[in-house]
């Protein structure tokens with residue numbers, strides 16, 4: 001097995017790069033460090049309760065566990081339940097998320113890099129398929145290193161047409177496992193002058209292409225210089241009705257925009273995936289909050305995925321902040337997880353390791369939460385529609401009522 005890159009700690013011990021003091025995740029750190037009674041109390045608040053109970057783990061088949069052990073990826077599985085209804089049967093779907101590091105150094109020929117990622121993903125997709133996963137989502141721009149920090153145009157070569165190599169590769173697996181696969185790639189739109197987009201291709205369980213969604217919001221933060229590469233999406237907020245439920249994709253930075261989440265909800269999404277690429281220093285405190293909040297506010301499930309590892313590029317680049325040039329983004333902290341409309345969520349996958357996270361979710365929970373909390377009914381959309389309609393006009397003036405005493409002289 002490949003030797004893992006290590007980090008020297010304050011007390012001189014070595015631990016895997018990206019772990020938290022040797023722990024896979026905050027969850028494992030707390031689980032190991034606290035007494036079982038105390039951990040139970042902390043966990044109730046940290047991960048919430050589903051139907052009044054802690055999430056149950058799912059026992060996966062032995063061959064799937066063997067794949068995880070032999071290919072060194074984290075494997076976790078949990079069930080979200082809903083209350084039993086008398087007029088509707090349960091609608092349980094099994095959903096998977098894959099997080100991974102790149103497979104070869106960024107200095108290798110592009111074809112080899114892409115092929116090595118394909119090969120690396122096969123056992124993980126096999127594990128999902130053999131576990132009966134119905135819908136599987138991969139991470140943002142999964143076919144390539146996240147080279148957008150460099151601003152070098154050569155990385156555009158990784159862009160593919162919607163029916164390109166990666167789609168063909170996944171179509172076979174989708175068909176083999178009767179599984180919907182969401183494939184976020186850098187898209188080359190040949191019919192529109194080779195325009196590039198950051199796109200999720202939705203592959204149906206028969207291996208057909210159901211459609212695509214293009215990332216709506218492009219980051220302009222830190223080293224995420226993505227507007228150098230692709231355009232703001234033009235596909236709106238589509239919801240894809242699949243054999244297993246209504247799904248949507250809110251790609252990475254779109255998770256900071258509550259209206260983006262809302263729009264997928266208004267179109268009827270039951271599960272929204274958030275394939276991402278983000279680093280610890282920039283966003284880690286936001287990561288467990290934003291998706292969970294979206295799941296609560298919109299009464300749907302969210303699957304959050306982040307890539308793993310540190311990707312080092314051949315030429316150093318600067319961040320425009322006066323700090324020294326550097327050749328990597330920092331650590332992509334993995335930590336993929338699911339959030340549910342009842343505010344419960346799964347523990348996260350490892351912070352430093354490839355992983356497959358599986359969850360059963362009874363989609364009846366979406367409507368049950370709408371009935372319980374009434375967020376959709378009480379939303380007062382007409383009030384906000386009116387404000388937004390005025391806000392986008394050039395002559396908009398903010399509604400501010402000043403204390404008259406503030407402006408009195410003397």
Ligand SMILES: NC(=O)NCCC(=O)O
Pocket residue numbers: 140218219221224251252253254276277278279282283
């Ligand atoms: N890929 C991407 O949009 N990253 C932006 C950084 C973040 O949103 O945390």
